[in-house]
Amino acid sequence: MRRIKILVVEDSIVFRELLIRMLKTDPVLDVVATANNPYEARDAILEYHPDVMTLDIELPRMNGIEFLRKLMPQYPLPTVVISALSEGVFEALDAGAVDFVNKPSGMNGKQLADFMRNELITKVKIASTVKVGNLKRLPSSPGGRIASASSRSKKIIAIGASTGGTEAIFDVVKCFDRDIPGVVIVQHMPPGFTKMYAERLNNQCVVSVKEAQTGMQVLPGQVLIAPGDAHMRLIRMNGGYQVECKKGERVSGHCPSVDVLFESVAKAAGKDGIGVILTGMGADGAQGLLNMRQVSAETIGQNEASCVVYGMPKVAYEIGAVKYQIPLNGIAQKIYSLLDN
Structure with missing residues (x-):
């Protein structure tokens, strides 16, 4: 069985370890690298050629949205954004992310783990199947006037x-x-x-x-x-x-x-x-x-x-x-x- 190679980009050590632990519970998923910021992520992408990237929006040195805008035209990589409730999620999707996982708050450890496992693993697997080229926006045909x-x-x-x-x-x-x-x-x-x-x-x-x-x-x-x-x-x-x-x-x-x-x-x-x-x-x-x-x-x-x-x-x-x-x-x-x- 071919395993899905994942790059985790997250600056919080605690949350990064949680993500890695959750992803590793699925035998199909393989976390091949982690990164603290987009510059480390760029180097990891070139070295490990991941199938999917999980990406926080708030990162040091460059935010995740700006990173996606620079990355996608040159290296279209299926990406799942992990974010708290924020307008930035839609900017990330517009920049080329496949999907997002809501970073929950107010949950105990078990609830958080169950939520992340169910949401995160599912969406990472889906992202690995995505044809990233189809995320490029094509001009839409205008509508037309309705008869009456x-x-x-x-x-x-x-x-x-x-x-x-x-x-x-x-x-x-x-x-x-x-x-x-x-x-x-x-x-x-x-x-x-x-x-x-x-x-x-x-x-x-x-x-x-x-x-x-x-x-x-x-x-x-x-x-x-x-x-x-x-x-x-x-x-x-x-x-x-x-x-x-x-x-x-x-x-x-x-x-x-x-x-x-x-x-x-x-x-x-x-x-x-x-x-x-x-x-x-x-x-x-x-x-x-x-x-x-x-x-x-x-x-x-x-x-x-x-x-x-x-x-x-x-x-x-x-x-x-x-x-x-x-x-x-x-x-x-x-x-x-x-x-x-």
Whole structure:
């Protein structure tokens, strides 16, 4: 069995030792080197050729974001950022990181170890499979004008994503104009980060983007993102739509779950739904998208070549849930063309 070589970049000796100890509990993972700062990390990369790097954002001599921006164009290395709740996580993802692990606080030693083991090991393994070249941003095709208000009044666009999804969602949503029908999104992300992510998108896009709360109406020109610790469902109410956000057990391995959202859209919107499944590991969303297609909703899957991880879209495609398979930079345009039909 081929082992995954890991470089750990962390300036805290205590936390670095915890990371090493957690990673070593999995026989597939091999910590080949550690580094205290980006300069040591650069030397270790050249010497050990790791498969994956774990990276703290706050580092001496150069922060992790600046390091990624310098490293990735020359040496594209799958990277999992480890950070406390911070806007810097999204800057790191934009700079080329594959995913992030929230550095938790307020846990006892066992809770911290269990959390890091479950989160960290899973994400490091996923990162080792990533095609880092697909993290390069391609220009997205602009959307287009929608035919008439009446043709879109009942439409709903539902999007689901996981690994690589923060940037993929941005590439789609940035093409939406204010006349886009209501959009509901599940992106696998811890609580706290979803609100920060929604605010970031809101500042970067023409449409309004908010973290969803129970009772919010789904309105044209507005995007609602499921909170990081609750399932979001679409509900038909008084001739329109609103969302319900409730904590619950994981579905398809996740809370929030894309399957839960898509299944609710199939029930509430029927043929007026448009479902989009983007990059991500696993199968969450595939069955829900199939439910949407079975009630005559339009369904779109990101194609393999443009995915960071071709997991969720692959499963959806293989079970017949995907009607249109499209590169990421053409998805917004396809949504508009479906709305015009």
